[in-house]
Amino acid sequence: MKTWLAIVLSLFLIVSLGINVYLWLSLKQHNDKAYALEASYEHRLDSDKQLETQAQLVDETQVNEKAEPFNNERSPANFSPMTGTNTAPNALDDLRTSSPLVNQEQLESLTTLLNNEQYALLATELTNLLKYDPLNESLLLLEGELIELTKPLSTAIVHYYDLAELPLSTETLSFIDAKIATLYQQAQTQLSQDEQWELVARLNEPLYQRIPDARHYTLNLAEAYAYQQKLTLMEDVLAALPSNDRDANIIRNKAYEMRDIANADATPNKSEIEPTGSEAARYQTRVTLERIGDQYRLDVKALNQKATMILDTGASTTAISSRLFARLGRMRNLTFIGNFNIRTASGTIEAPLVQIPRFYFAGYEFNDVSAIVLPEDALPDADGLLGMNVLGQFDFAIMPQSSELILTERD
Secondary structure, X not given: OHHHHHHHHHHHXXXXXHHHHHHHHHHHHHHHXXXXXXXXXXXXXXXXXXXXXXXXXXXXXXXXXXXXXXXXXXXXXXXXXXXOXXXXXXXXXXXXXXXXXXXXXXXXXXHHHHHOOOHHHHHHHHHHHHHHOOOOXXXXXXXXXXXXXXXXXXXXXXXXXXXXXXXXXXXXXXXXXXXXXXXXXXHHHHHHHOOOHHHHHHHHXXXXXXXXXXXXXXXXXXXXXXXXXXXXXXXXXXXXXXOOOHHHHHHHHHHHHHHHHHHHOOOOOHHHOOOOOHHHHOOEEEEEOEEEOOEEEEEEEEOOEEEEEEEOOOOOOEEEEHHHHHHOOHHHOOEXXXXXXXEEOOEEEEEEEEEEEEEEEOOEXXXXXXXXXXXXXXXXXXXXXXXXXXXXXEEEEEEOXXXXXXXXXXX
């Protein structure tokens, strides 16, 4: 009995030992697999971090290459592309679609399209190139110049403000700031001088909306509304300034003073009466008019070009036909101010405003006369319209009986 009990206990011990050995081996194998899997995962993480770091370094390199300084030796009217933008492909090109390289020859070709007024083709080329190289400064500035020549001036200036928010080089950003100031000040000065208040408003409205904190846009827009007697709009704009702002109150006072004068003035229109008096006659000039239907025409001279214009006392600015514009040598002899939306008898059109350096009329010489360039079909039988930016410098009267224009110099 004791022998059998000893055998049973021995067998039990052997089986228990075998089970323990089996469990230990199984646990060890499971742990080895877990350690291997963890090591593999850590190795993969390390590899991913290394690839990410490498990609970031490549991105920084590419941005630095794109931010090369712009060669600012060009004038606003003559675009000279920057140099040194041709860079070799880098490792990032293997991870995404490679961008085309824009070399000096391509930039010169694009500039030729601009100079030859092939604007539609240039716009297509720039769109395709900027799709793959959106921070190429030469392309962006060329696009800005294209917009200057083909879109309203306010649109061009807003576009430059958008460019100024991009991560461009310091030199290019300085060029853009100077461009904005030059374009705006040139137009604002010319339009205010000619009392083209409707165009002043159209210039400043989008800029005021884009940068409402810009004091000069606020005041200039309010002044334009004041001179047009749009008093509610004027007050809405001036509400952005403190109530005790000195310049704002000057505009307000002027606007309401003009309103009161207009309401109290019951004298006949000066253009309907012939000036009298021997003293006044000393400063009078009589201009012969040619009457065709209900239009009066007269001879003028723009630079060295003789022209026949329609007398238009309802036009706030003088206009020239595209034919006269071509005879004057286009932009070579005229200063381009910008494009504006102009109301004509046939509707609103987009037309360029230019500055004629010398303009002759009735024996007088005028400097820097602004003029809208109208398409040929808008002025089929004349070289232009003589508007109030010239006529308004005189007291004048139209004499229908004798077909004369009588001009009286102002003191």
